[in-house]
Amino acid sequence: MEIGLLAVGAGLAIGLAALATGYAQARIGSAGIGALAEKPELTGRVILLLAIPETLVILGFAVAAMIILLLGG
Amino acid sequence: MLVPMTKVHVIGHRRRLHPTLEALHLLSAVQLIDVTDDSSITLPPLTADDEQVQEIEELRYLRARLDALLALSSDPPPADTAPVDLALIRSDLETTAPEIESLARSLEERQLEISTLPRHVQSLKRLLPLVPELTELESYDTDAVILDARHASVLGDLSVALDEVLEGNFEIISDQVDTDTVGAVIVTPKKSASEVLAILGRQQVNRVRLPHEYESVPFRKAITLMERRLADLPVEMATIEDKITAVMRSRGAWVTARSDVTQRLGQLSAIRHLGATPQTFVLSGWVPAPRLEEVRRVVASVGQGEVIVELAPIGDDEEPPILLQNREAVRPFEALVSLLSMPRYGSLDPTTLTMVFLPLFFGMMLGDIAYGILLLALALYLRHRFRVTSPSAAEFLKILVLGAGWTIVWGVLYGEFLGDLGRRWFGLEPIWINREEAIEPLLIFALAVGIAHITLGLVLGIWTAAHRHDRKKLSTSVGTLLALIGLFGITGVAVGQLPDGWMTPAVATIVVGTVLMIALEGPMGLITGPLELLGLVGNVLSYLRIAAIGIASVYLARVANELGSLGPLWFGIIVAALFHALNLALGVFSPSVQALRLHYVEFFGKFYEGGGTAFVPFGSLDRKE
Numbered sequence: 001m002e003i004g005l006l007a008v009g010a011g012l013a014i015g016l017a018a019l020a021t022g023y024a025q026a027r028i029g030s031a032g033i034g035a036l037a038e039k040p041e042l043t044g045r046v047i048l049l050l051a052i053p054e055t056l057v058i059l060g061f062a063v064a065a066m067i068i069l070l071l072g073g
Numbered sequence: 074m075l076v077p078m079t080k081v082h083v084i085g086h087r088r089r090l091h092p093t094l095e096a097l098h099l100l101s102a103v104q105l106i107d108v109t110d111d112s113s114i115t116l117p118p119l120t121a122d123d124e125q126v127q128e129i130e131e132l133r134y135l136r137a138r139l140d141a142l143l144a145l146s147s148d149p150p151p152a153d154t155a156p157v158d159l160a161l162i163r164s165d166l167e168t169t170a171p172e173i174e175s176l177a178r179s180l181e182e183r184q185l186e187i188s189t190l191p192r193h194v195q196s197l198k199r200l201l202p203l204v205p206e207l208t209e210l211e212s213y214d215t216d217a218v219i220l221d222a223r224h225a226s227v228l229g230d231l232s233v234a235l236d237e238v239l240e241g242n243f244e245i246i247s248d249q250v251d252t253d254t255v256g257a258v259i260v261t262p263k264k265s266a267s268e269v270l271a272i273l274g275r276q277q278v279n280r281v282r283l284p285h286e287y288e289s290v291p292f293r294k295a296i297t298l299m300e301r302r303l304a305d306l307p308v309e310m311a312t313i314e315d316k317i318t319a320v321m322r323s324r325g326a327w328v329t330a331r332s333d334v335t336q337r338l339g340q341l342s343a344i345r346h347l348g349a350t351p352q353t354f355v356l357s358g359w360v361p362a363p364r365l366e367e368v369r370r371v372v373a374s375v376g377q378g379e380v381i382v383e384l385a386p387i388g389d390d391e392e393p394p395i396l397l398q399n400r401e402a403v404r405p406f407e408a409l410v411s412l413l414s415m416p417r418y419g420s421l422d423p424t425t426l427t428m429v430f431l432p433l434f435f436g437m438m439l440g441d442i443a444y445g446i447l448l449l450a451l452a453l454y455l456r457h458r459f460r461v462t463s464p465s466a467a468e469f470l471k472i473l474v475l476g477a478g479w480t481i482v483w484g485v486l487y488g489e490f491l492g493d494l495g496r497r498w499f500g501l502e503p504i505w506i507n508r509e510e511a512i513e514p515l516l517i518f519a520l521a522v523g524i525a526h527i528t529l530g531l532v533l534g535i536w537t538a539a540h541r542h543d544r545k546k547l548s549t550s551v552g553t554l555l556a557l558i559g560l561f562g563i564t565g566v567a568v569g570q571l572p573d574g575w576m577t578p579a580v581a582t583i584v585v586g587t588v589l590m591i592a593l594e595g596p597m598g599l600i601t602g603p604l605e606l607l608g609l610v611g612n613v614l615s616y617l618r619i620a621a622i623g624i625a626s627v628y629l630a631r632v633a634n635e636l637g638s639l640g641p642l643w644f645g646i647i648v649a650a651l652f653h654a655l656n657l658a659l660g661v662f663s664p665s666v667q668a669l670r671l672h673y674v675e676f677f678g679k680f681y682e683g684g685g686t687a688f689v690p691f692g693s694l695d696r697k698e
Contacts, residue, residue, distance in 0.1 A: 044413035044673070051670035054618070055611050061621045062516075062614055069513050 006072045010064035017060020024053035075422045076361045078393035078688070080106075082114070083356040083372060085380025090347075090354050092375040094340045098692035102368050103358040104394055105691050108348035111357045112388055116348030121341070129341050132334050135159070138166060139331040145177045146321040147314065152332065153325035162330045173320055180313045187306045189284070194299050196256075196281050197292055203246045203258045214266055215292060216273065217281040218257045225255045227276060234272045239265055336692075343691060357385065359688065361396050393418045395685035403428045405471045413673055414683035421537055423672075423681055430526065430676070431668050432472065436479025437522070438622045438664035440508070441630065442501075443491045444657050445480030452477055476665070487623075491653055492630025508627045515620045523616025524561060526671070527609075528554065530679030537680050545593045549605070550679070552589030556606055559583030560613070612675045618667050629656045 032046035081103070085093060097103050108118050121129065139162075143149050200217050220227060228247050235243050239261060247257035261269045273280060287295040348355040360368050369382045387393065395415045397407045399422070406428045416422055439445070452473040459467040488496065488503025495501030506514055531554040538546035562579025565571035583606075591602035633656060637649025677683075 044411075047666070047669065048413065048673045051666070051674060054667075054670065055615050058615055058618050058621065059611070062617055065512065065516060065617075069516075 003072060006067055010067040010072075013063040013067060014057065014060040017057045017063075021053045021057040024056070025050060028053065074398055074425075075416060075418065075420075076363065076396040076398045076688075078359045078396070078418065079362050079365050080385045080387050080391070080393070081358055081360050081365070081368070082383045082385045083358070083380060084383060085354060085372075085376055087349070087352060087354050089376050089379045090344075091340070093356075093372060093380050094343055096371050096375045097356075097368070098336060098340045098343070100368065100371055101690045101692040102364040103356075103360050103691050104688055105343055105346045106357040106359065107346045108355065108357060111348075111385075112390070113385055114348045114355055114357055116350060116355055119344055119347040119349035119354055121344050125341060125344065129338065132338050132341075135163065135166075136331060136334045136338065138170070139327055139334070142166070142170060142173055143321075143327060143331065145173060146317055148318055148321075150321050150323070150325045150328060152328040155326075155329075157326045157330045157333060159330060159333070162326060165324075165326075169320060169324075173317060176313055176317050176320075180310060180317070183306055183310050183313070186284075187303065187310070190299050190303050190306075193281075193283055193287075194296055194303070197283075197296050197299075199254075200256045200258055200281070201292060201296070203248055203256060212263050214261050214263050214269070216259045216261070216269065217292075218259060218273075218278050219281055220255045220257065220278070222249065222253050222255050227278060228255070228257055231259075231272070231276050231278060234276060235259070235261070235269070238268050238272065243269075339692060339694070358691065359393055361688070392685070394688040396688035397422060397424065399424050402471070405468045406431070408469065409472070409669065409672075411687070413677065413681075415685035415687055417682040417685045419541065420682040420685075421533055421680060423533075423677060426529075426676075427672055428475070431672060432475035432479045434522075434619060434668040434671060435476040435664045436481075436483040437619050438667065439476075439480045439626060439660045440483035440487045440623060441489045441491065441626070441660075442481055442484035442495065444660060445477050445482075445484050447657060448473060448477035448480060448661065473661075487627075489627065489630070492627055492634055494630075494634050497634070508623055509631065512620075512624065515623065516617060519616050519618075519620035520613060522619060523613045523675070524557065526616070526676055527612055527679060528557060530676045531557065534680035537682070548589050548593045552586045552592075552602075553605060553609055553679075555582050555586030555589065556609060557586075557613075559586055560610065612678070615675055616671065618671070622663055622667055626656060626660050629659070 028050050032042075032050055035042055036046055083093065083097070083103075108114050108116065196219060197217070200219075218228075225247070228245060232245050235245070242262055242265075244260045245257055246260075247255055249255055259269070259273075283295060287298060290298065343356075346356075348357070365382075372380050372382050395418060397411070397416075399407060403425050406424045409431070410416070410422070410424050410427055436445075452470050456467045456470040456474070459470070484490065486503065486505040487508050488501050489508070490496075490501050493509065508515055531550055534550040535547060535554065538544075538550055559579045559582035562571060562575050562582065566573060566576045566579065587602050587606055590605050591598035594601055630653065633649045633652030636652060637645040639645065640648075
């Protein structure tokens with residue numbers, strides 16, 4: 001039972017973080033492509049902006065890994 | 074490495090202006106500075122005289138003419154090597170151009186025909202079942218109408234209107250030709266043609282308009298004629314194209330002339346950037362330091378003692394342009410660095426560091442012997458293929474070759490060959506860790522890589538700040554480095570790797586670091602300092618993606634192998650191959666983007682100063698073809 005709850009918790013930690021990243025990237029991505037259509041030289045800057053919210057899901061991954069490794073083990 | 078730039082003033086007598094410009098244009102080593110932007114020159118800009126203005130106009134016209142004519146041939150002739158006389162080219166153009174243009178026009182007409190005739194044939198064929206035999210009579214006109222099915226009621230109104238004028242001497246036959254369209258054929262006496270046309274116009278019905286030569290021909294015959302024409306057209310077009318090519322073949326001089334004209338226009342365009350007195354001109358520009366001597370030598374030889382090259386001081390508000398120069402192995406990475414933005418003059422060129430770390434991180438994430446070998450083979454094959462057609466693409470593939478190499482190395486360390494297949498089949502054992510089981514060491518390793526990489530970035534940041542005497546940046550960078558060391562200490566104590574007594578010094582280091590981060594920022598520092606500290610933690614944790622993506626890739630490979638072992642052997646091989654292909658595709662894309670991001674955001678963020686402009690020497694844009 002407890003292991004099951006830990007697994008659900010870990011899943012939620014990374015899943016919700018991934019949703020948040022997806023939401024942020026969707027908005028940045030659409031704005032970024034709009035900007036690229038006018039100024040292709042901004043490619044690098046757009047990739048950079050697009051990559052920033054990925055930290056969220058990595059943090060989610062860190063929390064999930066901690067739940068499983070520290071509490072589950 | 075950023076090539077150091079020198080600023081020069083080329084000063085000389087005006088009668089030496091053109092030879093000097095010509096020589097510098099050919100040399101492509103000077104980026105012009107507009108004289109109005111150069112505060113060290115107070116001269117008015119040189120304006121082109123009437124003769125030059127006229128020359129520019131004539132050359133522009135000539136170039137436009139040559140461009141248009143050369144574009145007509147699908148197979149332009151090779152350039153002549155002999156020098157050309159523009160006057161001769163002009164007279165040749167006068168005599169030959171009309172012939173080529175008329176050929177091109179008739180080719181264009183036929184292209185139009187070949188694209189429109191099939192449409193007419195198609196619509197006539199659809200209407201054909203509606204056409205009664207009687208309409209083949211010469212004394213009757215047949216108008217075809219195609220209507221949107223929703224507007225079919227117009228036909229009723231049309232019938233009433235026609236009846237009023239023609240008193241029943243007409244016929245409308247209509248039918249659904251497909252789900253959305255209704256076709257109608259209106260047969261009227263030829264003598265009432267103008268009245269019928271007026272009624273059709275009033276009812277706003279569009280007739281199917283046929284090209285002029287088919288208008289008065291009965292439908293069936295028109296279709297036959299059009300089909301015959303369509304069969305003849307390609308032959309006619311090929312003949313015309315052959316004629317154009319034959320005329321063009323002996324016109325290699327045109328290509329040479331176009332290149333000469335472009336060069337001359339390039340030289341003349343420089344005039345408005347120069348400064349002048351009644352007798353002298355001054356050209357201000359940037360020259361890469363290693364090419365300065367070359368510029369001096371060339372100017373001395375064309376200037377005949379009347380033109381000198383003088384070093385000029387670089388003003389505080391002036392930013393020299395950026396020319397990156399790296400060894401051949403490093404060069405492909407220049408594109409990745411400038412994708413973000415060109416480095417600022419006087420800052421560090423991170424290209425070499427990118428070459429060291431980017432493929433390394435890529436390999437750490439993908440880490441599989443088989444995937445590495447596949448990628449290496451693919452990259453080498455593509456490089457071989459693109460070597461001639463697209464040298465820049467071949468250059469870029471060197472990055473993939475390096476990445477594939479590191480993938481194999483890390484594959485050996487992780488003991489992975491198509492995921493766990495190597496272990497299952499030939500007992501491949503990891504030299505270092507098995508990523509499937511040893512997740513914890515992998516995570517700690519990723520964090521350690523992050524700390525090392527960021528520390529390097531911070532040290533470079535400190536170096537840059539010290540070099541530039543930027544106290545604020547120096548204090549922030551040193552503060553961040555101290556905070557990072559402190560965080561490392563606290564984590565070490567927390568996981569029991571360092572003695573408890575280290576806690577107090579670690580906390581103290583963080584406090585000192587944070588104070589340094591805040592110190593020179595003023596009141597805003599109270600907010601930005603702690604935020605920077607938080608950002609630093611985020612930066613380090615961000616390197617966890619090296620572990621995360623690696624684990625995802627291992628498990629996907631494992632899923633492929635598990636699924637492959639389910640059904641019969643042939644089925645298993647297909648399924649496993651599909652999944653591995655998918656994993657490899659993801660495995661190339663994802664680690665590249667992530668490795669790039671770790672560089673752009675986490676690493677470059679600590680020291681990189683972008684915003685430079687690329688060095689574009691005078692003459693480089695219109696080089697001789």
